[in-house]
Amino acid sequence: xxxxxxxxxxxxxxxxxxxxxxxxxxxxxxxxxxxxxxxxxxxxxxxxxxxxxxxxxxxxxxxxxxxxxxxxxxxxxxxxxxxxxxxxxxxxxxxxxxxxxxxxxxxxxxxxxxxxxxxxxxxxxxxxxxxxxxxxxxxxxxxxxxxxxxxxxxxxxxxxxxxxxxxxxxxxxxxxxxxxxxxxxxxxxxxxxxxxxxxxxxxxxxxxxxxxxxxxxxxxxxxxxxxxxxxxxxxxxxxxxxxxxxxxxxxxxxxxxxxxxxxxxxxxxxxxxxxxxxxxxxxxxxxxxxxxxxxxxxxxxxxxxxxxxxxxxxxxxxxxxxxxxxxxxxxxxxxxxxxxxxxxxxxxxxxxxxxx
Numbered sequence: 001x002x003x004x005x006x007x008x009x010x011x012x013x014x015x016x017x018x019x020x021x022x023x024x025x026x027x028x029x030x031x032x033x034x035x036x037x038x039x040x041x042x043x044x045x046x047x048x049x050x051x052x053x054x055x056x057x058x059x060x061x062x063x064x065x066x067x068x069x070x071x072x073x074x075x076x077x078x079x080x081x082x083x084x085x086x087x088x089x090x091x092x093x094x095x096x097x098x099x100x101x102x103x104x105x106x107x108x109x110x111x112x113x114x115x116x117x118x119x120x121x122x123x124x125x126x127x128x129x130x131x132x133x134x135x136x137x138x139x140x141x142x143x144x145x146x147x148x149x150x151x152x153x154x155x156x157x158x159x160x161x162x163x164x165x166x167x168x169x170x171x172x173x174x175x176x177x178x179x180x181x182x183x184x185x186x187x188x189x190x191x192x193x194x195x196x197x198x199x200x201x202x203x204x205x206x207x208x209x210x211x212x213x214x215x216x217x218x219x220x221x222x223x224x225x226x227x228x229x230x231x232x233x234x235x236x237x238x239x240x241x242x243x244x245x246x247x248x249x250x251x252x253x254x255x256x257x258x259x260x261x262x263x264x265x266x267x268x269x270x271x272x273x274x275x276x277x278x279x280x281x282x283x284x285x286x287x288x289x290x291x292x293x294x295x296x297x298x299x300x301x302x303x304x305x306x307x308x309x310x311x312x313x314x315x316x317x318x319x320x321x322x323x324x325x326x327x328x329x330x331x332x333x334x335x336x337x338x339x340x341x342x343x344x345x346x347x348x349x350x351x352x353x354x355x356x
Contacts, residue, residue: 012081013062013072014100026098033060037076038101042108044130045289048074077109085250090239092246103251126150127166127288128173128302131295134161135305152304162307172309177279177298180313187277210256214249221245276317 011017014034015024037055040046046054052070062072076082083106084099085092126143127150133140134154141152143166153163182190221242228238283294295302298317303310 010063012079013060013068013076014082015097024097026100030060031100033058034076034082035100037073038082038105038109041077041112042105043289043293044112045125045292048077077113080106080247082106083250085247092243094250102254103247104254107247107251125288126152127291128152128169128295131292131302132169133301133303134159135303135310136161138303141304161304164304164307169304169309173295173302173311174280174283176309176311177283177294180276180298180317181279182273182276184277187273190273207256210252214252214256217245217249217252221249 011024011027014027014031016027018025033055036058037051037060040054041051048070052068052073055073056067060068062068080087080092081095081097082100083103084095084097085103085106086095087093126145129143130140132152134156137154137156137159139154139156139159141161142155144151144153150166151163152166152169154161224233224238224241224245227233228235233241279294279298283291286294298314299311300314300318301310301312
């Protein structure tokens with residue numbers, strides 16, 4: 001572990017130098033804005049340019065009190081210091097400073113950046129942009145405004161997918177949300193199962209599962225070192241894979257610490273179950289940004305084929321439906337709970353918007 005007192009660089013934006021080799025402290029003015037910067041980027045609704053403009057509007061400044069520029073924003077998004085890791089000479093060390101985001105959030109940011117090679121502009125901010133695929137070729141539909149109306153169409157050469165108007169597509173989306181909602185009867189049944197699972201120590205099983213995953217990741221790290229010693233991989237590949245394992249272990253440790261610090265009670269799970277009974281209402285009451293979050297939470301896939309919506313519920317909703325359905329023979333409660341807590345979601349965590 002790198003001694004935090006010897007961290008050789010000036011404090012990143014959002015932190016303050018305390019001098020005398022002391023641990024860098026959280027800047028009470030800039031840190032909340034840096035957290036918001038990460039949150040906004042994780043919505044997928046901002047490019048680097050538009051995010052820079054937004055953070056300038058919100059008052060985030062860089063060094064010497066000047067408004068942040070794109071270079072500052074890009075540096076913030078790629079710096080592991082914000083999730084508690086210190087990168088020095090190509091190696092990662094766990095710092096003892098206060099992180100502003102979790103390791104999981106940092107990894108999601110890197111995944112979004114890696115998948116954005118072609119996205120350069122957010123000029124047209126259509127409601128369903130980037131969320132809907134062509135069911136024929138599986139490419140993302142493009143939103144276009146024609147004669148005052150928004151259409152989503154596939155631009156893949158040779159694809160016969162038909163365009164669809166946004167208002168008609170949104171109506172189908174709302175109908176799909178209504179069809180996925182859990183009935184009051186199923187809600188009661190599921191709550192009883194969740195309560196029984198908690199009383200029988202189901203959360204202890206989750207802790208055990210995460211500890212086993214940590215052990216597996218650490219074992220992979222050990223095998224990786226053996227590969228390097230045996231010249232089976234080069235040093236560059238070793239460092240890259242080692243860093244990935246390090247982030248994976250830290251993410252799992254963060255999840256474990258969260259569980260151990262605050263055990264989730266039945267009220268927490270019931271909140272998510274209640275949310276699943278009013279998906280369409282949550283969507284209808286939300287602003288455009290929150291509407292997109294409802295869709296990301298609720299669907300594993302949204303597609304259009306022959307002018308009709310084709311969709312697949314998110315994993316956590318599938319688990320709830322299996323548990324509450326009248327014809328179901330039972331539910332994997334542990335998997336359902338994991339889904340509710342966002343562990344099964346690869347690109348976004350379950351986020352329950354506040355209803356108006």
